[in-house]
Amino acid sequence: MSIRQRDVLGQDSDQAPEARQSMYQSYALGLDPYQTREPKPAYQTYVAEEDPYQADECRRGPYQPHEQGYGLYQSGYSPYDDQIPDPKSRTLAIQNAKAYLLKSSTTSGLNLYDHLANMLTKILDEQPTNAVDIIENISKDVKRAQFQKKMDTLRDEHEILPTFEAAEKRKALFLKANGEEDEELEEEIGETPLPNVMETAFYFEQAGIGLSKDESYHIFLALKKLIDVQPIQTCRFWGKILGLEMNYIIAEVQYHEGEEEEETEEEEVIEEVGKGMDEVEDEDEEKEKEDERPKSTYKPPPVIPKEENGTGANKYVYFVCNEPGKPWVKLPPVTPAQIVCARKIKKFFTGRLDAPVVSFPPFPGNEANYLRAQIARISAGTQISPIGFYQFAEEEGDEEEEGGGGRDTYEENPDFQPLSVAEMVDSLSTWVHHVQSILKQGRCVWLNPFQKSEEEEEDEDEEEEKAEEPDELQQETGPPLLTPLSEDEGIQNIPAWTAQPSTNLIPQHAVAVLQSNRWPGAYAFASGKKFDNIYFGWGHKYSPENHTPALPPPVQAEYPSEPEITETRDPTLEEELAFKAAKEAALAAAEEEEDEEDEEEDEEEDD
């Protein structure tokens, strides 16, 4: 038997040295490090003589590792423990089988014995459920693992995971500003414009609305950074608008009075440049007077000026960022033209503020302006508060001067008595809008664009036209500030708002929650003296009908139709003859009259 064994081993030695390597490689390189610690399954001890690792194994049972019968039976498990296994044919068969298993493959150099050993080790190590179903995959994985070299001359570059980079960006949020922190802490704790984002998030969470806790906290910290940098009086987390590539996180802010003068300087610069351009154009026109082309009679509709910063649609300043941790960007103030155009188009936001908005009618501005316009519309339509929380400041006499413009300022009511949650949910008249609504013109306060003619140059023609037009423009009015929600129009048969308590089961801790149906994504809650509004959505109004883009305007007439230019049919022969006859008759009649007059004059002279 030993001769056969040696033959078997001799066969192995004839093959390429790698084959022999493979038998021991798995043990030498520690790919199967479990061998030294696991209870030894039976097959491991088959490789008898030359295995150096067997020295570590405990020698159980009466057989030494080098003996042929060792390992055939685990000690204590077999009834024949104290007997040497006898049948030579059986051992011979076993050895043949083992030799077959140890035969290395001609193509890959692996042998089945090792492969099975590795596979079973892995299975016993990982203990997956229903291993029999995934045995082929495990086999494939084990084979694949053979190809991974442990010692590679090229070292892998230390991979910077994107999570690491993202964490670095957010690290700045968590650092305290250096320097004067300790001294100012006492002052700040009293009144800080920082909103309590986590508290608001908690109340909205009762209704199932909101962002995840860590995102809310990051936003909280980002708002704190914003307040540290800018001179801000009040600040509020307005909401989040989703975009295609990135999202927008929006903060609504009011500056301290007197802090906003930087922007007006920029606008004056632009106006001066415009005037310079006009002068150049005049010179060109003089040269062209030789060939007079027909002048266009098209007068573009007058540009409606935007509202002052701090009033109307521009009452608040908005800052946006794509992610907490990125720098806050200030959005420009909104102009009425932008609001009017934004009402006609419906576009997704891409997430980049400088992206162009390609639409018809063409939007005057880029995505930053479109975003600002949508924010203005959403604020005007959905920012609500419980009735009584805000009241008008007590000043009389203002209404007459403005020509019916209405009040636009409010203050907090110190005597506010909160209503119960049930009352807030039952009827919509317990809520009021505290942001002015935007008129059709695009402003909150109506302005007649033709009244401001003192500064502009006037021709006589224009004066006459202006006298006619103001009659056509009707003053637009909208619902005044602090109107209750019950006045809101629904869309078709859908009410404008849906009110629900956050829970029906525990009414004593319920929160009143309102969802807007006109602007899906706008929510408001009220609980006792606390209330807030928020927006999470794509930034579009709800319309049950499909969006129909505006049709292009009809083609303008090239020239006014005057009788000189209009074509008429040539007169027929009969008409010409008739016309000639009539003319002759008229001539004859005229001659007769002249004769008569001459006769009369002669008679008079005679007299």
Add this chain to the structure above:
Amino acid sequence: MVVQAEQLKGRFQGDPSFEYEYTEINAEDAERLIEDGKEPMIKEEARLVATIEQIDRAVGIIPRGAFVKTPLGSVHENRNFEGLSLTDAKKLSSYFHFTEPVNLKSKTLLEKADLDPSTDFLDSLEHDIPQGSWTVQLEKGGTVVVLRSLLWLGLTFYHVPMTKQYGYIYFGSGEKNLDLPFMM
């Protein structure tokens, strides 16, 4: 039922037994139904079921490799699915619609040669019409990839790369976004 419910427009009422009047929508069908002896109306629960089916069929997605097809034709979950790699997770082609494939047969032979029949037996997202009706974003510092559908606003799919976690959910008003081509 799906075809009938597709014609209903507007928000859901919230009451499953609410009856929509079918006569407003399609007078001819209503007359036919009356002749058959049935009343022309659809309940909101039918509309709800039809909408769920529509959403699942149109935008229900899975990552590539999550399900395998055996040679016998049956499809089952891949127990060995380890998740997509980070680079794969950002590509639309690594996600499939979880319904009967429509586009597979029209692929050229060259494309078919690259497919692995055990995992690539469904339609991928990159050939969706209109193109760009999915947004792919990385959230939470790049650990979660979130896909949002623009056709059914409110359908959100998430997947944590290199793990087995994925899933989709719908929060919305249950209406298809037919303005999508204008909004892109």
